[in-house]
Amino acid sequence: xxxxxxxxxxxxxxxxxxxxxxxxxxxxxxxxxxxxxxxxxxxxxxxxxxxxxxxxxxxxxxxxxxxxxxxxxxxxxxxxxxxxxxxxxxxxxxxxxxxxxxxxxxxxxxxxxxxxxxxxxxxxxxxxxxxxxxxxxxxxxxxxxxxxxxxxxxxxxxxxxxxxxxxxxxxxxxxxxxxxxxxxxxxxxxxxxxxxxxxxxxxxxxxxxxxxxxxxxxxxxxxxxxxxxxxxxxxxxxxxxxxxxxxxxxxxxxxxxxxxxxxxxxxxxxxxxxxxxxxxxxxxxxxxxxxxxxxxxxxxxxxxxxxxxxxxxxxxxxxxxxxxxxxxxxxxx
Amino acid sequence: xxxxxxxxxxxxxxxxxxxxxxxxxxxxxxxxxxxxxxxxxxxxxxxxxxxxxxxxxxxxxxxxxxxxxxxxxxxxxxxxxxxxxxxxxxxxxxxxxxxxxxxxxxxxxxxxxxxxxxxxxxxxxxxxxxxxxxxxxxxxxxxxxxxxxxxxxxxxxxxxxxxxxxxxxxxxxxxxxxxxxxxxxxxxxxxxxxxxxxxxxxxxxxxxxxxxxxxxxxxxxxxxxxxxxxxxxxxxxxxxxxxxxxxxxxxxxxxxxxxxxxxxxxxxxxxxxxxxxxxxxxxxxxxxxxxxxxxxxxxxxxxxxxxxxxxxxxxxxxxxxxxxxxxxxxxxxxxxxxxxxxxxxxxxxxxxxxxxxxxxxxxxxxxxxxxxxxxxxxxxxxxxxxxxxxxxxxxxxxxxxxxxxxxxxxxxxxxxxxxxxxxxxxxxxxxxxxxxxxxxxxxxxxxxxxxxxxxxxxxxxxxxxxxxxxxxxxxxxxxxxxxxxxxxxxxxxxxxxxxxxxxxxxxxxxxxxxxxxxxxxxxxxxxxxxxxxxxxxxxxxxxxxxx
Numbered sequence: 001x002x003x004x005x006x007x008x009x010x011x012x013x014x015x016x017x018x019x020x021x022x023x024x025x026x027x028x029x030x031x032x033x034x035x036x037x038x039x040x041x042x043x044x045x046x047x048x049x050x051x052x053x054x055x056x057x058x059x060x061x062x063x064x065x066x067x068x069x070x071x072x073x074x075x076x077x078x079x080x081x082x083x084x085x086x087x088x089x090x091x092x093x094x095x096x097x098x099x100x101x102x103x104x105x106x107x108x109x110x111x112x113x114x115x116x117x118x119x120x121x122x123x124x125x126x127x128x129x130x131x132x133x134x135x136x137x138x139x140x141x142x143x144x145x146x147x148x149x150x151x152x153x154x155x156x157x158x159x160x161x162x163x164x165x166x167x168x169x170x171x172x173x174x175x176x177x178x179x180x181x182x183x184x185x186x187x188x189x190x191x192x193x194x195x196x197x198x199x200x201x202x203x204x205x206x207x208x209x210x211x212x213x214x215x216x217x218x219x220x221x222x223x224x225x226x227x228x229x230x231x232x233x234x235x236x237x238x239x240x241x242x243x244x245x246x247x248x249x250x251x252x253x254x255x256x257x258x259x260x261x262x263x264x265x266x267x268x269x270x271x272x273x274x275x276x277x278x279x280x281x282x283x284x285x286x287x288x289x290x291x292x293x294x295x296x297x298x299x300x301x302x303x304x305x306x307x308x309x310x311x312x313x314x315x316x317x318x319x320x321x322x323x324x325x326x327x328x329x330x331x332x333x
Numbered sequence: 334x335x336x337x338x339x340x341x342x343x344x345x346x347x348x349x350x351x352x353x354x355x356x357x358x359x360x361x362x363x364x365x366x367x368x369x370x371x372x373x374x375x376x377x378x379x380x381x382x383x384x385x386x387x388x389x390x391x392x393x394x395x396x397x398x399x400x401x402x403x404x405x406x407x408x409x410x411x412x413x414x415x416x417x418x419x420x421x422x423x424x425x426x427x428x429x430x431x432x433x434x435x436x437x438x439x440x441x442x443x444x445x446x447x448x449x450x451x452x453x454x455x456x457x458x459x460x461x462x463x464x465x466x467x468x469x470x471x472x473x474x475x476x477x478x479x480x481x482x483x484x485x486x487x488x489x490x491x492x493x494x495x496x497x498x499x500x501x502x503x504x505x506x507x508x509x510x511x512x513x514x515x516x517x518x519x520x521x522x523x524x525x526x527x528x529x530x531x532x533x534x535x536x537x538x539x540x541x542x543x544x545x546x547x548x549x550x551x552x553x554x555x556x557x558x559x560x561x562x563x564x565x566x567x568x569x570x571x572x573x574x575x576x577x578x579x580x581x582x583x584x585x586x587x588x589x590x591x592x593x594x595x596x597x598x599x600x601x602x603x604x605x606x607x608x609x610x611x612x613x614x615x616x617x618x619x620x621x622x623x624x625x626x627x628x629x630x631x632x633x634x635x636x637x638x639x640x641x642x643x644x645x646x647x648x649x650x651x652x653x654x655x656x657x658x659x660x661x662x663x664x665x666x667x668x669x670x671x672x673x674x675x676x677x678x679x680x681x682x683x684x685x686x687x688x689x690x691x692x693x694x695x696x697x698x699x700x701x702x703x704x705x706x707x708x709x710x711x712x713x714x715x716x717x718x719x720x721x722x723x724x725x726x727x728x729x730x731x732x733x734x735x736x737x738x739x740x741x742x743x744x745x746x747x748x749x750x751x752x753x754x755x756x757x758x759x760x761x762x763x764x765x766x767x768x769x770x771x772x773x774x775x776x777x778x779x780x781x782x783x784x785x786x787x788x789x790x791x792x793x794x795x796x797x798x799x800x801x802x803x804x805x806x807x808x809x810x811x812x813x814x815x816x817x818x819x820x821x822x823x824x825x826x827x828x829x830x831x832x833x834x835x836x837x838x839x840x841x842x843x844x845x846x847x848x849x850x851x852x853x854x855x856x857x858x859x860x861x862x863x864x865x866x867x868x869x870x871x872x873x874x875x876x877x878x879x880x
Contacts, residue, residue, distance in 0.1 A: 111744055113372050116768070122370070147805065147849075149713045149742050151365025151538060156744065158370035170367045175539055176506065213803050213815065214831065233801045233851040237791065265810075271743070271768040272809035 051190065052179040052198065058251040059203045061095055063286070068329040070285035070294065075333030078260045081282035082127040085256065088329045089284055091135075095253050098136030100201040104128050104168065105252075107207050107223055108144035108159050110269050111152040117261035117276045118269055119153065120208045122162035124258050124282065128204055129166040143196050144226045145173040171196050178229040185245025187238050192229035203250060205288070208258040209295050211267030211275075214239055216302050218268050219292040220255045221247045221309065240309035247288055247318050255291050256284045262299055289319030290326050297323070339627045343424060347431040354383055354428035358493060359535060361710045363747055373762065375750060381707060383428070383486050384753035388412050389466075389574040390487075390703055393473035393480045394754045397700035402755035412581060419582035423568055423575050424607060424624030429485040430568055434607060434626070436557050437564035444562065452563050453603045455611040455619050455649075459569045462576035463653055464661030469573055471665030476696065477672070477727055478754070481703030483573050488553075491730060494710035495543040495719060496550030502537050542738070543709065544718045545730075569609050569622065579621030580651060588644035589618045589629075595637035602629035602638060612638055617649040672727040682871055683723040684861040687734035687842065690741060690778045691749035691760040694867045695724075702756035704730040708748035714739030716844070717748060732757075734780060736844025736860050741780060743767045743807040743843065767807055767841055781842030782864040782873065783812070783835050790857035792830040796822040800831050802846035802858050812839035813846060813858075837864060837874055 014022075063069075071088035073081045086092050096102055106120035114122055125142060132140045142163040146153040150173050154160040160170045173194050181193040197203070207223035214236055215222065224246035225232055235242040259281040263270045270276070279299070285291035293310050296302040304310045310321040320326070361380040381404075384390055391405040411422055423430045444452055469480035481487040509531070512524025528536075543549070559566040568575050589612060596614030603613060610622035612629035614637065630638045677683065678695070689708055692698050709717040709732055716739030719730040732748070734741055744762045752759070762768065766777035783802075787793040792800065792815075803813040815831040822828050835858075842860050850856035863873050 111742055112768070149745075151363060152374065152713065152742060152745065154367065155365050155369060155374070156372050160367040161370040164367050172365070172367075172538065176510070214798065214800055231851060231853070233849050236799050236801050236804070237797050237851075239798065268804060269807050269811075270809055271807060275809055 049180045049190070052181050052193075052195070055181055055198045056200065057249060059201065059253045060251055060286070061253055064090060064094070067094070067327070069287055069326040070283065070290060070323065070328045072281065072283050072294075072328065072330045073333065074281045074331070076280060077333075078121045078123040078258075078282070079127040080333060081260065081280075082124045082256065082284075083131065084331065084333060085282050085284035086128075086131055086254075088331065089254070089286065092131040093135045095204070096132050096135040096137050096202055100132075100135075100137045101139045101141070101199075102132045102137045102202045102204065103141045103143070103197060103200040104132070104163070104204045104206055105197075105223065105226065106142065106144060106159055107210075107226065108150075108153050108157050109147045109226060111148040111156055112270065113156055114158050115261070115273060115276070116270050117208065117263045118210065118267075118271070119157035119159060120206050121258045121260045122158035124256065124260065125159050125206055126162040126166040126168075128206060128256060129163050129168040132202075132204070133167050137202075140168045141171055141196055141200065142168040143171040143173065143194070145194050145229060146226075173229075175229070183245055183249045185242070185248060187241040188235075188245040188249075193227055194229060197227045197250075202253040205250070205252040205255045206258065207255075208261075208263070209299060210263040210270070211265055211300070213267075215243075215309070216306060217296050217300050219257055219295050220252075220288050221292055221313065224250050240312055243309040244312045244316060244318070247313055248316055251318070252288060254284065254286060255288045256282065257291055257295050259283060259295060259299065264299075285326070287319040287323075287326060289313045289321050290323040293321040294323035338631065340631050343625075343627060346425045347434065350426045351428045351431045354489075357382055358490060358498075358710070361494070361707060361751060362537070363711065363713045363745075364538070372744075374745065374747070376711070376747065380711075381751055381753045383490075384703075384705065384707075386411055386426075387484065387486050387574060389480065389484055389577050390753060392577070393470060393478065393703070394701060396470060396473040397476055397478060398697070398755070402701070402753075403759070405753070411578075415578050415581050416584055418587045419585040419620060419623060419625055420575065420578045420608070421625045422578055423572075424626040427485060427568075427574075429489045429572075430565070430624070432489075432557060433560055433565040433568055437560040437607070438605065439561070441561040444564070450600050450603045453606040453609055454613075455609050455616075455622060456569075459609055459622060460651065460653060460657070461570045462572055463580070463651055464657050464664075465571065466573040466576035466580075467658055467661035468665035468668070471662050472669050473700070475666065475669040476700040477669045478700055478702050478704070478756070479668070479727060480573065481705060482730070483571060484703055484705075485567075485572050485574050487703045487705040488556075490710070491704060491706035491719070492549050492553035494706045496546040497553065499537075499541045499543060499546060500550060502535070502540060505531055505536060506540065539715065541715050543715075544735075545721060549719070549730075564609075565607055565624075568607070568624070582621050582623075583650050585620065586643055587625075587640055588620060588646065588648060589623065590639050590641045590644045590646050591618065592635075592637040592639075595635040597635060599634065601632045601634060604632060605629075611649075617647060619650075619652075620648045621651045669727075672725060675725060677725040678727075682862060684863070685733065685735075686720075686723050686728075686862050687736070687780050687844070687860060688862075688865070688867065689717055689732055689734060689748045689757045690746065690765050690780060691752075691757045692867050693756060693758055694869070698756050698867075699724070699727055699731070701754040702731045703754055705753065706730070706732075707751040707753065708732045708757055711747045711751045712739065713745060713747065714742055716741060734844060736847035737856060738848075740844035740848040741842075767843065768809075776866070777808075777841050779841045779864055779866040780844070781860045781862040782837050782840050783842065783844075783846050783858050783860050785833065785835060786855075786857045786859065789852050789855065790833065791851070792818070792820070792832045793857075796820045796828050796830060798830050799851065800833050801849045801851060803831075803833055805845040805849040807843060807845055808839050808841060810839060812836050812841070833858070840864070 067090040071085040110118040112118035212218035304321040388408040391408040605628040607626040608622040610619040791797040806813040
């Protein structure tokens with residue numbers, strides 16, 4: 001719009017036609033504003049958090065009575081342990097089909113080196129990734145929602161580099177990628193979950209066995225804390241219920257507990273090599289409850305009675321805590 | 334040959350150094366690597382390069398500490414060409430100068446015709462910077478690094494790193510969110526591509542937040558906006574580095590020669606003069622004000638202006654008034670004792686004055702720290718924040734650790750790597766000593782000590798299990814331990830909970846417990862500075878002394 005340079009004084013009256021046009025213009029603006037106002041006021045509602053729909057729960061494969069349900073392997077080479085354990089359970093082909101999108105969930109929680117045994121052994125993670133790809137997985141993701149600064153954890157744990165070299169896509173827990181999800185648990189209902197965990201075909205849980213003051217030990221089920229964002233520091237208040245809720249939500253294809261180096265004290269952070277026991281063992285199972293019960297018993301001599309979450313999980317049908325009844329293969333390489 | 338015109342060369346130099354500065358600033362951040370498993374984390378770039386080029390920082394640190402820290406010797410390199418060519422640094426290199434140059438050359442209602450010419454004539458108030466320089470150098474000699482409030486790189490890094498860049502990051506993230514959540518697939522595609530590119534180049538992994546960010550940014554914008562009234566007001570009147578280089582340029586052998594016979598008083602040389610140094614004929618050229626931008630030489634239609642080695646023409650010096658200079662010296666001499674006359678410095682330390690790991694004792698810290706904000710920029714947990722009053726008025730914008738925002742990461746020593754002056758003395762993760770190796774006997778660096786507020790702690794006050802603090806405690810053995818206790822809930826039922834305690838002999842004051850405490854607003858465990866290993870006086874326990 002240009003500003004007229006000179007305003008001519010005029011006494012001429014507006015023509016009827018021009019006056020009508022002006023009136024119509026004013027009416028149009030008025031009607032438009034009113035219409036927009038009505039439309040916007042109809043839309044008004046109390047702001048609500050959007051709940052992610054389309055969440056895949058349960059990644060298990062059909063049981064096979066001819067195959068063992070748990071494998072306990074001992075030996076010097078971590079990667080070889082992982083290879084052998086999966087082999088005993090029927091090979092990765094049983095768990096991962098051609099074209100599957102697989103997520104491998106190690107513990108990358110702490111800014112620690114592999115020797116300090118606060119995070120899963122990188123060689124074990126890399127071997128699992130390799131096997132998934134060999135079984136025809138379309139994509140293999142490796143991620144965790146770290147406690148300490150994530151980029152330091154991913155780098156210093158050695159997991160990011162090892163997994164990437166094995167062909168996995170390593171994703172950092174980008175704060176913009178958390179979605180509100182209804183976990184449908186007893187104490188955990190709506191919670192922020194890292195969206196990398198929400199829509200994959202298979203999930204392989206690869207925790208490391210560590211000491212933990214509140215529950216005595218942190219194993220497979222506790223590893224699911226690492227899918228959550230939000231105020232997960234509140235979960236300790238009802239730790240057993242929240243562990244079971246999470247295990248119910250996730251239901252992994254396979255659980256592989258790294259007992260190569262075991263953090264016996266001052267867990268889950270550790271830091272002191274004196275706290276680390278070189279156990280050179282790896283346990284794998286399709287039963288997420290039994291494997292926790294077994295490792296707790298074999299390393300810390302903790303009975304299922306002192307780990308209430310195991311019983312609660314068994315009652316909810318997530319597995320059995322009577323690991324003795326599992327078809328188990330024990331092998332030393 | 335247009336591309337090789339002297340003013341063109343100057344422009345290329347300005348662009349190059351500004352880009353270099355911005356690149357180094359953006360890389361003052363641990364971005365991590367998915368393909369490296371290196372356990373010793375150091376920044377691969379010399380991110381503090383520009384501070385190493387700042388002779389003012391070198392001189393003030395030398396005055397304050399009677400020594401030169403790390404690479405500060407390098408800055409003297411800048412002084413040598415200044416002795417020959419004058420303030421070329423201001424016109425050709427300084428990134429803050431280039432920002433002012435850019436905004437000063439934009440058209441402005443306040444600088445038209447005669448106003449513009451007048452604004453570019455030499456003014457007496459341009460001497461303010463020399464008096465400020467005198468004041469901050471005296472303050473430095475008396476042991477206070479307040480020069481950092483005015484040092485151009487401190488000002489620039491602090492403003493950009495703590496305010497402008499975080500703001501930009503927020504804006505870009507909001508834009509990307511808008512694009513990526515749009516109902517149109519094409520926009521979502523553009524958003525995704527943009528996210529990928531920006532993520533690799535500039536976006537932060539986590540949105541950084543800084544206390545006082547809005548004021549630091551507003552101050553920066555105000556100083557830049559002054560260019561719309563007076564070109565390069567900062568460089569002409571405030572910058573103490575410019576003043577230092579101006580004083581040195583008095584001996585410079587390169588000078589402007591005016592052919593007064595040719596000058597027809599067209600005033601065109603004043604149109605784009607940066608320094609306000611009077612290149613026009615008939616008056617003396619003010620050599621210490623000139624930035625060597627060379628605009629006047631190119632503008633003169635009569636070719637009456639030349640830069641020449643060993644000119645014989647008389648020029649004007651800084652022309653300082655003795656009385657004002659003495660005022661500046663006296664102000665600098667008075668301000669330090671004045672600021673230290675409060676009990677805060679000596680007797681009543683602020684309990685939350687938690688300094689970064691490696692920091693020297695408070696007295697030396699205040700002398701060395703130039704309030705540049707590099708440490709705050711690099712901290713991966715956003716834990717270091719500019720102080721407001723915690724360190725006294727003198728400590729404004731010095732770094733403090735705020736555990737509620739972020740704790741000090743066990744193996745991280747990046748702040749000590751980037752500190753240009755040794756206020757945070759460079760240490761290794763091993764020297765920090767938080768992640769002990771077997772057989773290590775050295776004592777860890779402590780930032781303070783954690784305390785429990787049992788009235789807010791869940792197992793103590795609310796008959797609820799928790800001990801997240803114990804879980805997060807990074808020392809081994811853990812500084813936080815617990816005892817099982819029987820408590821009663823509201824209905825009177827007995828209940829077993831684990832109640833946390835703190836062992837001050839093991840606590841390093843990292844603040845992880847405070848960060849992790851689920852009592853969100855005022856945590857039930859918090860760190861105060863008592864027991865910090867850098868201080869001999871701020872201690873509690875006899876058996877915890879160091880050295």
